Structure formats: structure tokens, C-alpha cells
């Protein structure tokens with residue numbers, strides 16, 4: 795089951811998955827398979843999830 799929220803280690807806030815921003819994937823990962831979630835408060839990367 796997908797986690798509903800993530801802890802940002804940079805600004806120490808809890809970020810709901812629905813509130814996280816999704817910039818283009820880093821490092822040449824396949825966008826169809828990987829989704830990067832970033833903190834909307836400080837922009838730090840929270841996690842990269844496999845979606846495909």
C-alpha cells in the first residue's frame with residue numbers, strides 16, 4: 795500500500811503525497827516508471843516511487 799505522507803528531512807515537515815510536487819524525474823530515470831516527489835515547502839526530494 796502506498797504511503798499517504800512523507801517526512802521531509804530538510805525542513806522537518808510532514809508532506810501528504812497529494813501535496814507533494816512532482817518535477818521532471820532526476821538523473822535520466824524513465825518518467826513512465828518512476829515518479830519523484832518533492833517537498834512543496836523547501837523543494838527537497840522526498841522519495842522516488844516506482845509506478846510502472
Ligand SMILES: [Zn+2]
Pocket residue numbers: 802803804805806807833834835836837838
Ligand atoms: Zn521540506
